[in-house]
Amino acid sequence: MRLVGVSKVYGDAESAVTALDNVSLSLPTGSFTAVMGPSGSGKSTLLQCAAGLDRPDRGVVVVDGAELAGGTEAELTKFRRNRIGFVFQSYNLLPTLTVLQNTTLPLRLAGRRVSRERARTILAQVGLADRLGHFPDQLSGGQRQRVAIARALVAEPAVIFADEPTGALDTRSAREVLELLREVVSAHGRTVVMVTHDPVAASHADSVVFLADGRLAGSMTEPTADAVAERLAHLGDVVAAGV
Amino acid sequence: MLQLAIRSVRKRPGRFVGTLLATFLGAAISMAFNSLHDTAGAAGIDDTSAETLGLSAGVVGGYGTLLVFFAVASTLTVNVRQRASEITLLRQSGATPAQVKRMIMGEAVLVAVLGTALAIGPAMLGGRLLLDMFQETDQVAPGVDHVFGPIALSAGFGVTLLASAGAAFLAVRRATRTAAGARAPRARLRTAGGVLALLGGAGGVAATYAIDPAEPGLMAAPAYGAILLSVGFATLSGGLLRTLLRLFGRPIAALTGAGGYLAVHNTRRRAASLAGVLMTLVLFTGITIATICIQVVESDAIEAAGVGKSVEDKNVETLNLVVVGIIAAFCCVMLVNSLYAATSYRRHEFGGQRLAGATPRQVLTMVATESGLLAVIGLFFGTVAGLAGALAFADVRLEAGLPGETVLIWLGTAAIAVTATMATSLLTARRALRTPAIQAVAVAA
Ligand SMILES: Nc1ncnc2c1ncn2[C@@H]1O[C@H](COP(=O)(O)OP(=O)(O)OP(=O)(O)O)[C@@H](O)[C@H]1O
Ligand SMILES: [Mg+2]
Numbered sequence: 001m002r003l004v005g006v007s008k009v010y011g012d013a014e015s016a017v018t019a020l021d022n023v024s025l026s027l028p029t030g031s032f033t034a035v036m037g038p039s040g041s042g043k044s045t046l047l048q049c050a051a052g053l054d055r056p057d058r059g060v061v062v063v064d065g066a067e068l069a070g071g072t073e074a075e076l077t078k079f080r081r082n083r084i085g086f087v088f089q090s091y092n093l094l095p096t097l098t099v100l101q102n103t104t105l106p107l108r109l110a111g112r113r114v115s116r117e118r119a120r121t122i123l124a125q126v127g128l129a130d131r132l133g134h135f136p137d138q139l140s141g142g143q144r145q146r147v148a149i150a151r152a153l154v155a156e157p158a159v160i161f162a163d164e165p166t167g168a169l170d171t172r173s174a175r176e177v178l179e180l181l182r183e184v185v186s187a188h189g190r191t192v193v194m195v196t197h198d199p200v201a202a203s204h205a206d207s208v209v210f211l212a213d214g215r216l217a218g219s220m221t222e223p224t225a226d227a228v229a230e231r232l233a234h235l236g237d238v239v240a241a242g243v
Numbered sequence: 244m245l246q247l248a249i250r251s252v253r254k255r256p257g258r259f260v261g262t263l264l265a266t267f268l269g270a271a272i273s274m275a276f277n278s279l280h281d282t283a284g285a286a287g288i289d290d291t292s293a294e295t296l297g298l299s300a301g302v303v304g305g306y307g308t309l310l311v312f313f314a315v316a317s318t319l320t321v322n323v324r325q326r327a328s329e330i331t332l333l334r335q336s337g338a339t340p341a342q343v344k345r346m347i348m349g350e351a352v353l354v355a356v357l358g359t360a361l362a363i364g365p366a367m368l369g370g371r372l373l374l375d376m377f378q379e380t381d382q383v384a385p386g387v388d389h390v391f392g393p394i395a396l397s398a399g400f401g402v403t404l405l406a407s408a409g410a411a412f413l414a415v416r417r418a419t420r421t422a423a424g425a426r427a428p429r430a431r432l433r434t435a436g437g438v439l440a441l442l443g444g445a446g447g448v449a450a451t452y453a454i455d456p457a458e459p460g461l462m463a464a465p466a467y468g469a470i471l472l473s474v475g476f477a478t479l480s481g482g483l484l485r486t487l488l489r490l491f492g493r494p495i496a497a498l499t500g501a502g503g504y505l506a507v508h509n510t511r512r513r514a515a516s517l518a519g520v521l522m523t524l525v526l527f528t529g530i531t532i533a534t535i536c537i538q539v540v541e542s543d544a545i546e547a548a549g550v551g552k553s554v555e556d557k558n559v560e561t562l563n564l565v566v567v568g569i570i571a572a573f574c575c576v577m578l579v580n581s582l583y584a585a586t587s588y589r590r591h592e593f594g595g596q597r598l599a600g601a602t603p604r605q606v607l608t609m610v611a612t613e614s615g616l617l618a619v620i621g622l623f624f625g626t627v628a629g630l631a632g633a634l635a636f637a638d639v640r641l642e643a644g645l646p647g648e649t650v651l652i653w654l655g656t657a658a659i660a661v662t663a664t665m666a667t668s669l670l671t672a673r674r675a676l677r678t679p680a681i682q683a684v685a686v687a688a
Contacts, residue, residue, distance in 0.1 A: 096512040
């Protein structure tokens, strides 16, 4: 997965907010990357642009060897379906579908064969084997998040993006979710990119990319929670110094 | 809380356009017809004129007002339901259910008063035009002046206020209970209301048989019957919709793909909340079929009698044509109005589906399938309600079955109903799809 010179500006001329400023980033296949930075630094925007959910104003996004071109919404959607899984911070499950139906939805929408067996297996992996017929409003936040992850996995995408997947979870469910993401990388060779505010969560990743004011502000490999926290604390100073 | 209501209306007037339109049109119609009562009651009016006006106001003012009541109430229900998330927010920031209720009801009353006040001018004009029509057809003496008085005003304010406040009360009660974490209240009250309406409707239709066939007010009974049957059917249609989907859900989804699959599940889960939109659809179909058929039968009856049309018959015929036109148009506007409100509110939902991988076309297929289902159910019940009224009238008035024109009338009504339903929801959905999915999801969240 590769971003080259990606910029995104929100709003019109007077109230323009530069959410991303010429970001270039290359993540190898089969890596687990955490994206960190202060609130408003452009993490969600970065993820959405990389996942084809939003269009960057400038720059190129390459996912799984193919360029995410402009095109119509339908073209972008079809591109995403087979290559990209997205775990939304607010889950984005459809309230009128059950857990199992939500999970198989991407396959149905893509017109692919719906393998309930596979969906059941994935849901069992995320610990929801006994919740298949429940509706989202009958689940806890952590359970919903796990359904969202199962849904992102079902189409076997090359890249999975997750926006604060552990933001609303207690320590234990958070760890389960992180271990799940780790397994996706190590067992299936997928690429995972995760936004998080939590240094402990970031320490589960192979590397951390820091973002400040819409620009890259360094990275760290083999992160530990302490080192990440330390770096985050100094992020403001680094930006001020003009790096 | 009243201040909060006023502020809320002033700050976001766009949200109230739908209910304002409903109360405005409803009040205009009921006041225009009821002003004929005022006119008939004025001093120095001759007996024939007074009788003509009184009859017209009694028949049309009567069932027209009933129709307005249900149409306004269902529009209000559709609109207040959309504010569930706002109500949840208010509750979470410390508002008691009573405060929320006062605010939402305050808004509803405020909008109803405003809508009715705005309708006074048009209603005066409409009433005068009606009177002109009676005078041109020599049914009312030329010297009679139009009076817009207490009966018109109390009918206008009464019906819109009652319908608005009542619907808002019920909708907000449901919303606050759901927000409080309780399970959505069982629809016992709704079921009871639906059964009552059906009984009332059956009673209205049956009452036709108890009335003298030559009585000029005869058609009031089957018209009331058709309205109440429509309301009852619409209220209870959720169960039928669910049964239908249990039987045909799979074939529908197989035919229409993933879009239809979503439509089937949405409709199944939300069958009950579709009642508001369905009611306007059933009312439109039912009342249009009933009144046009009744008019055709009435003309046939006069022809069969072999005499020239008497003043009274002419009166009834003019009146009925006007009624059919105005009332059908009103119902059609209400149908479009509530469908527009219901669909434009789904922007957030559409956004979620698009983010989950649905193309805009799949979303539109979903909306089309849902509207199609709605149209089928609405047409079915509207036809039953309308024909029940028409059949009773034909039986009593002519001792005959339905006239041959019924098929044409049905086809025309069905074509308009289906076109209005599909066009409104698809155009509104297409507009909603213009917002990028990410923003559509963010806005309402
Ligand atoms: N739709 C939008 N319209 C205007 N400005 C926006 C929009 N979305 C984001 N922004 C702005 O762009 C900047 C980056 O937003 P973004 O959501 O990417 O931040 P973030 O790093 O994800 O923050 P957080 O950690 O709080 O989620 C912010 O300044 C935000 O105000
Ligand atoms: Mg964010």
